[in-house]
Amino acid sequence: MRRLTSTASSWCSPVSVISGTELRNAVLADRSVGGRALCRALSDATDEWLIGLFEAATAGIKGRFALVATGGYGRGELAPYSDLDVLLLHDSPKTVAQVAERLWYPIWDASKGADKIKLGHAVRTVKEAKELASDDLDTATSLLTARHLAGDAALTSDLLGIIASDWRSRRAHWLAVLAAGVASRHEEAGEAAFLLEPNLKESSGGLRDVHALHWAEAAGALIAPADRAALAQAEDTLLAVRVALHRTTGRAGDVLLLQEQETVAPEAGFRDSDVLMAAVSVAARRVVWIGDETWSRVNGLPPVASDHVLASGVFLRGGEVELEAAADPSQDATLMLRVARTAAESGARISRATLERLESSAAVLPAPWPTGAIDDLVGLLLSGHRAIPVFEALDHYDLLVRILPEWAPVRCKPQRNAYHRFTVDRHLWETAANAAALVHRVTRPDLLVLGALLHDIGKGYPGDHTDVGVDLVRVIGPRLGLIDDDVDVIVTMVRQHLLLPDVATRRDLSDDGTINAVAEAVGNDVTLDLLSALTEADSLATGPSAWGSWKRELVTLLVDRTHHVLGGGDFTQVNWRLFPTSEVLELMGEGTTAIRTTEDRVTVVAPDRPGLFSRVAGVLSLHGLDVLDAEAHSDDSVAGRQAMAANEFRLLPPKEGIKWDRVVDDLQRALDGQLAIESRLAERAKTYRRRKMLSATVSSPSVRIHNDASSNATVIEVRAPDKIGILHRITKSLGELGLDIRHAKVQTMGNEVVDTFYVRTADRLKVLDPFHLKEIERAILHAVS
Incomplete structure (x- = not known):
């Protein structure tokens, strides 16, 4: 579209602009209307506005013109900040430019300021629109649900008739393109049902999936009436949430971020954010279930010569797991687990007819479970990620709670922190699937996958999830038919499932007190290996930031050293400490300042003085x-040389190149007392805007001090919201209280830091004085507040 002429600009009536804005604002101001009703009302108001603009734009101009609503606007699903997609149809090339200028200009004029409307516009003849739609999926689908707004209705009718006919006649082509597009989008946007921050439109189970199913149905794909009704219900939920998201944020957007969920919930009609996210999860699961069935039919089922028996009463037919006609779920309580196991092991879907039979008549498993039932559950879990769609199918028909009644509270339950990416139920499935790939590392694969499935089962209940989980497992285990010793092992796995990652990332692994405490907690090598595998499986299921090379290295180191102690080895007979190295000791012996840097490490050797550690930490920040x-070491003064200190900081490799010469220069200035660290950190904090990934309630800072966690140091653990320079401020407060930092572990979990410090007094003793301990807590809380 060429730029508007001054004539077109002067022609525009401000009345049309004002009335259009007023119409939209009047609809949006009515907070009693939301969801689909608001979309419809907003579409109607926009219709009224655009029809008036069109009539004014075409007045006195010869030719045939039609204004058509396309895309979401065509469906009548115009959210508060949705794009406004319209098509100007014509058969009058000589005069259409004048009409277009008169039509678009008032819309653009209304798009200034807070009421900005993003116009998606096109000007085409029927022939041009048909040709473009024949090759472009987006154009074709935007016209499938287009609506005539104003002008020559015959033009619109001709186009929409051609589009619908082409869509049906090229059914195979368009369905294949649709199916491929759905699969590709799912890879990129994840699953709305299980993500903590779902994309309401693009994620699997989102609104775009609903639209794709409508388009597929228009091409001839069959969707049962009951599924169509369920789809409409799910779409209503997703639309309501999307509308509320637009309203509360005041902008276009489809990703439901954690920090926005608390305000979106009441706007969308939900009690709180947990209820909101559970509703989104249920709706998305419903969409995915209907979609999976539809696309599997579209893609075609693999041909088979004959039925293939998988287990007693269960066979494979046409790529789906079926129950034999004579099989009676009401009399065979193990049948449901047998179906689930064979489906996972064969990588096949459970047929809808089979799931409906199980839903209507499957018997409840007695306690303890019959012989073979637990083997089927373990077999299902050992199938790895192929088990996840089977669990989803069972859950869709409320069958999973018949296997594990304790499952109900974790179903669709969000985890309100940025550290986790999945809901609790999906996290447990993912952990079990990851664990199935690690069974070669343990002597009891069955206990590994069972423990993985149950390790967070307590998160659906009030109270500490670990304590609750232990109590639940003591009930679940015997019901499954496990012997007491095996129940005790899984209880330990649940109770200690955070032990290895917490100790590895927050404690000094060269301290004998640390390793002895872990050995006492796990009890034996078998349980230690189970916890090691569970730690990796759990971390991988948690999110990308929960398992990396640094954490893997620390956990491996901890496990190896614990095995040494459990095997009867004497910790004190082995030199576990890796710092200071011989090179660092040599630098200390020279008695001068030395700074060494690599991509992931900074080592500073300098004359010992109070606050040395905090100065280095401040410069790094x-x-x-x-x-x-971080590691710290100091020695005593000797003849001709003052006391020296060495600090080594291990760093997260920077994403962008770092100019290390500038880092070294600032470190030297800081050591010389020539760098205003506090002032510079304050300036950086003002200009730096880290994305806030917050839970519904921000955790308060806390300080825990342990004098029994190490044999030769006081251990201080600090939890606080992550901020610029927080490590510098904490360590500066410790230095001001005369404490020598011997070792430090720093961990960031979403928006929170968990920092651990091993400190000693100037006399190299633990801090035992109660008053001194209280002042340490006071100083740290002040530093992080």
Whole structure:
């Protein structure tokens, strides 16, 4: 579209602009209307506005013109900040430019300021629109649900008739393109039912999936009436949430971020964010279930020569797991688990008819379970990620709670922190699937996958999830038919499932007290290996930031050293400490300042003085370097040389190149007392805007001090919201209280840091004085507040 002429600009009536804005604002101001009703009302108001603009734009101009609503606007699903997609149809090339200028200009004029409307516009003849739609999926689908707004209705009718006919006649082509597009989008946007921050439109189970199913149905794909009704109900929920998201944020957007869920919930008609996210999850699961069935039919089922028996009463037919006609779920309580196991092992879907039979008549498993039932559950879990769609199918028909009644409270339950990416139920399935790939590392694969499935089962209940989980497992285990010793192992797995990652990332692994405490907690090598595998499986299921090379290295180190102690080895007979190295000791012996840097490590050797550690930490923060781990060592003064100290910081490798010469220069200035660290950190905090990934309630800072966690140091654990320079401020407060930092572990979990410090007094003793301990807590809380 060429730029508007001054004539077109001067022609525009401000009345049409004002009335259009007023119409939209009047609809949006009525907070009693939301969801689909608001979309419809907003579409109607926009219709009224655009029809008036069109009539004014075409007045006195010869030719045939029609205004058509396309895309979401055509469906009548115009959200508060949706794009406004319209098509100007014509058969008058000589005069259409004048009409277009008169039509678009008032819309653009109304798009200024807070009421901005993003116009998606096109000007085409029927022939041009048909040709473009024949090759472009987006154009074709936007016209499938287009609506005539104004002008020559015959033009619109001709186009829409051609589009619908072409869509049906090229059914195979369009369905294949649709199916491929759905699969590709799912890979990129994840699953709305299980993500903590779903994309309401693009994620699997989102609104775009609903639209794709409508388009597929228009091409001839069959969707049962009951499924169509369920789809409409799910779409209503997703639309209501999307509308509320637009309203509360005041902008277009489809990703439901954690920090926005609390305000979106009441706007969308839900009690709180947990109820909101559960509703989104249920709706998305319903969409995915209907979609999976539809696309499997579209893609075609693999041909088979004959039925293939999978287990007693269960066979494979046409790529789906079926129950034999004579099989009676009401009399065979193990049949449901047998169906689930064979489906996972064969990688096949359970047929809808089979699921409906199980739903209507499957018997409840007695306690304890019959012989073979637990083997089927373990077999299902050992199938790895192929078990997840089977669990989803069972859950869709409310069958999973018949296997594990304790499952109900974790179903669709969000985890309100940025550290986790999945709902609790999906997290447990993912952990079990990951664990199935690690069974070669343990002597009891069955206990590994069972423990993985149950390790967070307590999160659906009030109270500490670990304590609750232990109590639940003591009930579940015997019901499954496990012997007491095996129940005790799974209880330990649930109770200690955070032990290894917490200790590895927050404690000094060269301290004998640390390793001895872990050995006492796990009890034996078998349980230690189970916990090691569970730690990896759990971390991988948690999210990308929960398992990396640094954490893997620390956990492996901890497990190896614990095995040494459990095997009867004497910890004190082995030199586990890796710092200071011989090179660092040599630098200390020279008695001068030395700074060494690599991509993931900074080592500073300098004359010992109060606050040395905090100065280095402050400079690293100024340069955007994140500390993972730190070691400190100091010696006594000797003849001709003052006491020296060495600090080594292990860093998260920076995403962008770091100019290390500037880092070194600032470190030297800081050591010389020539760098205003506090002032610079304050300036950086003002200009740096880290994305807030917050839970519904921000955790308050806390300080825990342990004098029994180490044999030769006081251990201080600090939890606080992540902020610029927080490590510098904490360590500065410790230095001001005369404490020597011997070792530090730094961990960031979403928006929170968990920092651990091993400190000693100037006399190299633990801090035992109660008053001194209280002042340490006071100083740290002040530093992080």
